[in-house]
Amino acid sequence: MLISKTLKCKVLSPTQKKWELLNQEYTNFQIYVRSGKNFGIYSLTKANFDFVYKNKARKKKQPMPLHNQSTKFKITGSKLTPYWFRIPVKGKRGGIWLPIKPHENIDSSWEIREAKVFKRKKDFWIYITIRKEVELKTSYSSVLALDVGEKVIAAAVLSSVRKPIFLGREVRGIRRHHAWLRKRLQERELFKKLKEMRSKEKRRVELVLHEVSKYIVELAEKNDSIIVLGDLKGIRKQDKGKRFNRIINSFPFSKLSFFIEYKAHLKGIAVVKVREDYTSKTCNRCGEEGKRVRQGLFKCSHCKYQANADFNGAMNILKRSWEHIFQDGAVAFSPEPPMTEKTRAEAH
Ligand SMILES: [Zn+2]
Incomplete structure (x- = not known):
């Protein structure tokens, strides 16, 4: 049986040069998403995006999709982090190796599939789809x-x-407590707070x-x-x-x-x-x-x-x-x- 999941990885402080290359690629990609103008994106990334978004309306911002043939993953003995991910960028042969920190540790039994790059404030995140074949007991x-x-x-x-x-007895208590909180916040029209509480409740239940x-x-x-x-x-x-x-x-x-x-x-x-x-x-x-x-x-x-x-x-x-x-x-x-x-x- 094939199982797969998404590995959420934060890109750890790359060198200035690497950060600039990554940022350049990402910025060019976003310009392309918005306007269709290509100021330099790695060809397979562009083709990948065109294929997925062929008939879809383009939105303001999109994660940059990386084809699995254009990336590489390795587990090393490096002190900073054992996990490194190579992504392709236009104008740099062989791409750039980035140190990443996944939300959980994995071993080399997983196969690396496609990845997506996000930028949040100044930080870059890469979500990597990984999969492996498992044998179920009979x-x-x-x-x-x-x-x-x-x-x-x-x-x-x-x-x-x-x-x-x-x-999961406690879920009922969490739900009841949050229902009470929501009512109070609604009464006082604290809508931003209300939204925050909703996601907090979701995280607690999860x-x-x-x-x-x-x-x-x-x-x-x-x-x-x-x-x-x-x-x-x-x-x-x-x-x-x-x-x-x-x-x-x-x-x-x-x-x-x-x-x-x-x-x-x-x-x-x-x-x-x-x-x-x-x-x-x-x-x-x-x-x-x-x-x-x-x-x-x-x-x-x-x-x-x-x-x-x-x-x-x-x-x-x-x-x-x-x-x-x-x-x-x-x-x-x-x-x-x-x-x-x-x-x-x-x-x-
Ligand atoms: Zn009976």
Whole structure:
């Protein structure tokens, strides 16, 4: 499986000469974007931009796109930074080597793809797309299932333990606190402050999501589990209503899914998605319809089963994973999942 990501790198104080060459190239590029006049841009960069922006309206400012054939990346023993990136500039054969500081460390197993150059105030940034091929494990000793929670972002359950694990409880508090703040700022018409608070809230929630996804993947690694997630797309069509809207709008489960998938794949752990619809209404013991009787408690009218509603949902996801990944009594995973009723219907 091919995974890719963007490495955000700051260009560290290059020599005056290099800075001028880079700035010249970048300035010429911006003039070209605005006016179409070419005062000197590296040919492949220009061709690359023309290709991508063929039919698009040109905007005021664009990041400078570098073709991967025109750049080079190396990891050195240099004291300043081990990471160096060579970019092409017009009029300097072989381009210029720039010391860069990525937002996270990488090793040489990654393949370098295209890059984009940005300028913010006097600093230059290069966003580099990197990718690598990972091999996913095909057999596991347990299943780790996750469902969207009511009070938490997600409820998880391990097939080997079957006790609930509630994740991201703090997000609700963050949300509530910021809703209160927003109201105060709106009343006082402090719109700039309001905008700042919005991005602050987003960063805080994202930080929790990163921690939760890291925890989940480590748990799966420790227990040799395959990860099964409730797929929100499943309820998009069928289960519209209050629950649907609340999940989509306020609980960043899809973002969490994305983080989990990414981090799991890096460690060779497969992630399977199963239908999420009705997991909150179905009794995980007898399969009949039940109800959420009061805050967070699920009660089955058929078999009288009672449990935390989020745990019941996660158990349903765990049960649904059976048909996807169990083969001959063992947990196995094939990159081509077996056909479900739905995909079978679509195939016809
Ligand atoms: Zn029941």
